[in-house]
Amino acid sequence: MVPRSIYFVLLASVAAASPAAAQQGGGAGKLLLTNGISTVEGSSGGGLAPWAVISGNETRDGFGAQAAVTVVTLPDYDLKAFSVAVGLRDRLELSYARQSFDTNKVGGALGLGDNFSFDQDVWGAKVKLAGDAVFGPTWMPAIALGVQYKKSLDPLVARAVGAHERSGADLYVTATKLILNYSLLVNTTIRATKANQLGLLGFGGPNGTQRRVVPEASIGYQFSRRLVVGAEYRRKPNNLAFAREDDAWDIFAAYGIGGHLTATMAFADLGSIATVDGQRGLLVQLQGSF
Amino acid sequence: MMVLLSILLATAQVAAPAPQGEEAVAPYRVDPANAGAKPFSGDRMARQFGGQPGIRRIVDSFVTSNFADPHIGEIFKNQDAVRLRRVIFEQFCYILNAGCTYTGRDMRTAHTNMGVQQADMNRLVENLQRAMATERVPFAAQNRFLAKLAPMRSAVVQR
Incomplete structure (x- = not known):
């Protein structure tokens, strides 16, 4: 169950952001799409990897925010993520995401019951340490440091699958640059994590109890001010x-609508999840920001 | 005496009368390097911007939209539009290697006390993008040009 308050914040932010902006075709603030989309964990970035950008449309002279609904439809599961994030002076980002994982028929097969679904909260903080993703010297990317504290709301699931803990914190460092000369957005993220399936299946297990350092990467080509098409990769522990x-x-296309709405569609391959192979499907996200 | 003489000579070199229709600015050393970026080599970029006529149309609509802008028009209110059109045209034409030299001031001096903030700079970029799009400059070429301008941010935006 997703708390009603999240829907409210989301709808309010989208509603507040849209009409005035559409008239002026963008309004003052960040350049279109440079707040990224929202990851399934709530941080701004791609869909999978957080980037060294700060959520919301504000620059270092203000506060901004964004909210997103993400739905990933897989052959045997569905993942929904509702997230909100605030950006303070284009420096600090605080985010929250509620993830809901629906096991559909697999739940029944595992004895959990059909359509058994379990949730996770992700609290995030990210600070931009240096650089800029667009301006400044080409060789100097934006660099940010972040943490995502994750807590399963269904501790039984983590225990049942043999995870060591029901909560955990991912630490990451990320570097992002839009290389204007080639219209290419490049991001690298290094994450230290012991999360199983993003933390939905708990943290740590028989094959590892310590954080593992795993790489993530995103690349995107800017076809126009509004359209970026790219791909992402995220390594995960086992x-x-x-x-x-x-x-x-995943491969994704993100489209900026009127400066305060971003629609994203991706083909995502999450591989094998809880013994069921071939979990690849469509990721759709609608994000509002101001 | 020699020092004084050379100062006099240097001043004489730059204290040329303001071109017609422009307000006078404090004397400065004329140097194409004031443009803040090395020009492209070859004529590909110049062609993609429609040569000097295309660049002139882009600069005209860029400057006009900045003065009329609801967000940043205020910053331009007290600027010399005639001079701005000339020096921005020279700067773009010079950087795009379309056969001009730049005679304006360096970016830091030209933007002193204008109070430009990051959001204003972004707005400026959007106005430029719109002007380039109207002139049908391919998006990749727009970005290549912006890549020359992006490093100037620290000279333009006030801390």
Whole structure:
């Protein structure tokens, strides 16, 4: 269940952001799309990897915010993420995401019951340390440091699959640059994590109890001010004994609508999840920002 | 005496009368390097911008939209539009290697006390993008040009 308050914040921010902006075709603030989209964990970035950009449309002279609904439809599961994030002076980002994972028929097969779904909260903080993703010297990317504290709301699931803990914190450092000369957005993220399937299946397990350092990467080509098409890759640990965990990747297209709305569609491959292979499908996100 | 003489000579070199229709500015050393970026080599970029006529149309609509802008028009209110059109045209034409030299001031001096903030700079970029799009400059070429301007941010935006 997603708390009503999240819907409210989301709708309010989208409603507040849209009409005035559409008239002026953008309004003052960040350049179109440079707040990124919202990851399934709530931080601004791509869909999978956080970037060294700060959520919302404001620059270092103000406060901004964004909210997003993300739905990933897989052959055997569905993942929904509702997230909000505020950006303070284009320096600090605080985010919250509620993830809801629906096991559909697999739940029944595992004895959890059909359409068994379990949730996770992700609290994030990110600080931009140096650089800029667009301006300044080409060789100097924006660099940010972040943390995502994740807590399962269904501790039984983590225990049942053999995870060591029901909560954990990911630490990451990320560098992002839009290389204007080639219209290319490049991002690299290094994450230290012990999360199983983003933390939905708990943290740590028989094959590993410590944080593992895993790379993530995003690349995007800017076709126009409004359209970016690219791909992402995210390596994941493989801590559990009962099921293999694969790396995730996607190809995406993000489109900026009127400066305060971004629609994203991606084909995402999340590999094998809880013994069921071939979990690839469509990711759709609608994000509002101001 | 020699020092004084050379100062006099240097001043004489730059204290040319303001071109017609322009307000006078404090004397400065004329140097194309004031443009703040090395020009492109070859004529590909110049062609993609429609040569000098295309660049002139882009600069005209860029300057006009900045003066009329609801967000940043205020900053331009007290600027010399005639001079601005000339020096920005020279700067763009010079950087795009379309056969001009730049005779304006360096970016830091030209933007002193204008109070430009990051959001204003972004707005400026959007206005320029719109002007380039109207002139049908391919988006990749627009970005290549912006790549020359992006490093100037620290000279333009006030801390």
